[in-house]
Amino acid sequence: MPELPEVETTRKGLEPFILSSKVKTVNIHFKTLRWPIPKEITSIEGLKSIGIERRAKYLLWHFKHGTVVMHLGMSGAMRIVSSKEPLQKHDHFEVIFTSGKALRFNDPRRFGAVLWQAKEETLDILQSLGPEPLTNDFNTNYLQQALSKRKGAIKNAIMTNQVVVGVGNIYASEALFLSGIKPTAIANKVSKARLVKLVDAIKQVLAKAIAEGGTTLKDFTQTDGNPGYFAQQLNVYGREGEDCFNCNAIIKRKVIGQRASYYCGNCQR
DNA sequence: ACTGGATCCTGATCGC
């Protein structure tokens, strides 16, 4: 899916449209994504949003009386188009604005979500999230503490939402490469000196990917329909059998926690 | 409390 940089790219793309125009109508073309789309969602009709935030990989689209919570799942993308454009296959959810534009949520695999959170309510899925990686709450001391009881692979740990949010399969591999840590290293045995590097690498790779509009492998597009351009800067993800840019060893692929993981056996130890 | 496995779903690709 869209990991944090792709969701942030989507948020930035939506912001000017949702702040400048009222919602006219909401159209649900497919009733159930990961969960059923609640009918309360239609309560935003006729209203103007007061802002859009990102928390973890969730988009929080705020109105005075509550929030539309959206997740892109593995294959979701949001686009802003003219409402006159024909729907495309897998356009499951649509919001028409008074400006004549439409926000369309396209998600072939339907692992995404559109939920409603009333004011004063917090959805369960937003309750137990760890810190945002790009804030100071995510630092070496915190990470060391958060990993202290984890005996599994470091890669699984940094992809766990209670530890830190927003790091998915691509950026986990990339951050571990940048910090020289093997993805199978036992989480609570990684030295503090190396955690310093890891924290820094996670922040760097996410920030750079946001600057490039995210990574497009297949389905993801920015809200204007363009891809993200960070794929050109990937060091290891998807590069099995190719040369490491750093040392010319061959990049390896190994399944860890049921997810493909890529690393350089020479640079990462 | 933490870990591994199964699970939701469509579509692209690969080997036979």
Place this chain on the structure above:
DNA sequence: TGCGATCAGGATCCAG
């Protein structure tokens, strides 16, 4: 060309 197996950017739920 067709067909089945495998693999995808997520994360929840369950058993152990």
